[in-house]
Amino acid sequence: MAFRLSPHPMGVTELKTGRCLDINDACLEMFGFRRDDVIGQPTLLLDIWPDPQDRARLIERLTSELSVRNLDVPLRMKHGGLRHFLISADVVMLGKTRCLLIIGNDITEHKRAEEALRDVREELENRVRERTGELERTNAALIESEERFRTFLDHAANLAFIKTTDGRYLYVNRRFEQAFCLDHKSIVGKTDEELFSREQADQFRADDRTALEAGTAMEFEETPCYADGLHTTIALKFPMRDKSGHIYAIGGIVTDINERKRTEETLQLQQKQLHDLTAKLIKAQEDERQRIARELHDDVSQRLAALVLDVASLERQPPLLPELIGKSLEPVREQLEQLSDDLHNLAYKLHPSLLQHAGLQPAVEDHIREVTKRTGLSVSLKVHRMSGSLSLDHSTCLFRVLQESLQNVAKHACATEATVKLSGSSKGVGLSVTDNGKGFDASDKSAHHKGLGLTSMQQRLRLLNGFLRVHSRPTEGTKICAWVPVKKEEA
Structure with missing residues (x-):
């Protein structure tokens, strides 16, 4: 059964x-x-x-x-x-x-269930393998992308960082580490308060909060204290958002503008110097015009008036004998000759014609003779490899330096002798004036701006891409060196 x-x-x-x-x-x-x-x-x-x-x-x-x-x-x-x-x-x-x-x-249904389960398991395993492969490729791409990102920022001249919204560092580049003399491990995970002075940390965090609250990129001028001292920087700070738009961090790119600041300050100083120089030049021009006007009025004009009176007297009472005419005209001739010499000297001071027609070296030699005759100062000249093809602009510039230098020696140096050197090369022409006078402290910048002379010389040379050097010490005399570049055909 x-x-x-x-x-x-x-x-x-x-x-x-x-x-x-x-x-x-x-x-x-x-x-x-x-x-x-x-x-x-x-x-x-x-x-x-x-x-x-x-x-x-x-x-x-x-x-x-x-x-x-x-x-x-x-x-x-x-x-x-x-x-x-x-x-x-x-x-x-x-x-x-x-x-x-x-x-x-x-067990047919059981077998089928097992086969179905096996198929599902194989499908799942295939999907897991595919997904794992995708994740591995994604991770590899992410690692490669992060490595490229890190390499790029590590070679950037700017400082770069990423912080959490509560101020903890997530990333800094190599320039950031170098600037603050800190390594990556000692920075990441820390806050500004843990790394920097309170004043500096407060400034950083205040700017961070401003950018986060604004929700957009903003620039701030900050003055961080790097390992080598205070720097002025422009910090571009910007909120970082995820796919949903939520702000999860703040990034920053910091540009050091110390050099720019120094350049701006130098430019401002140069502009002030230029303004002062312009004012001095205008005053000097007016003073020179007044001096020339006084000389013409007080000297030349008076002497011409006297000559007019002498000639008028001769007209009213001409000498009776011919031999007396020459004696009567002799004082007039002497006054005219002296007047001619004085007018020549005045014109020479304004612009020496010898410089234009004969060149720099003859003009220098002539001026040295004139200074020696006028002041009694012993001035010697040494010339090395000078050609006669120097342009008039360059010749005039160096000649004015010579005039100003010898005038300073005669007026201020209390010197008994001076040496002038002219030397040429394929690159330029140099002029130096050395005296054995009382000298001064060349490191005292204020001394350079007391008069118009040195500033005027510097400006003249700068216009021709040349330079002026002043070497002096108290009781050790002074040496003025000027140099201008020239074209090959002028050397």
Whole structure:
């Protein structure tokens, strides 16, 4: 009864022939056979074994072991479909015949579930592998991008940093480390208050908060104290946002404008000097005009008036004898000659014609003779490799330096002798004036601006891309050196 009513397929076959002796209803229903189709038929003829070797291996095991449990085999249904079973078989004796009692457990759905699960698992594993590959590629690209970002900023001349919104450093570039003489590890994770002075930290944080509250990039002028001292900088600070637009950090790029500040201050100083020089030049020009006007009025004009009176007197009372005419005109001639010399000297001071017609060296020699004659100062001249093709602008510039220098020696140096040197080369022409006078402190910049002389010389030379050097010490005399560049054909 249990055999018939069992829900599992069961059957009894002869061990030797495989002929089916009995089969329960569950087996008939599952395989789709009628009882008459099966009873007395060998199982091989029923074509339920897709691979006959499976039955042969089963018989071989039963022959030696007499019992088999849970053997996984596929079996064919009458309609041709395959189902999987776990077969358990025992060798039993029915009378004198050795038979097989076979019980099957249909695991087809379980197999299908396992296969489906395996497919799902393989699909998941494939997806995990693909996703892992994508993540690895993304991470590699991110690492490469971060490395490029770091390399780029580490070679930038500007300082760069990133902080959290509460002020903790997330990143600084190499220039930042060098400026503050700190390494990356000692900066990251710290706040400004932990790294810098209170005054400096307060300035940094105040500017950070202003940019964060504004929600946009802003520039600030800051004065951080670097390892080498205070610097003036322009800090561009900007909020950093995630994909949702939320601000998660603040970035900064800091440009050192110390050199620009110094340049601006130098420019302002030069502009002031130029303004002062212009004022001095205007005053000097007016003074010179007044001096020339006084000389013409007080000296030349008066002397001409006297000559007019002398000539008028001769007209009213001409000498009776011819030999007396010459004696009467002799004082007039002498006054005219002196007046001519004085007018020549006045014109020479304004512009020496010898400089234009004969060149720099003859003009220098003539001026030295005039200074020696007028002041008694002993002045010697040394010339080296001078040519006569120097342009008038360059010659005039050096000649004015000579005039001003010798005038200063005569008026202020208390010197007994001076030496003038002229030297030429393929690159330029130099002039130096050295005296043995009382000298002065050349490091005292205020001394250079007391008069118009040195400033005027410097401006003249600067216009021709030349330079002026002053070497002097108290009691050790003074040396003025001027140099102007020239073209090759002028050297």
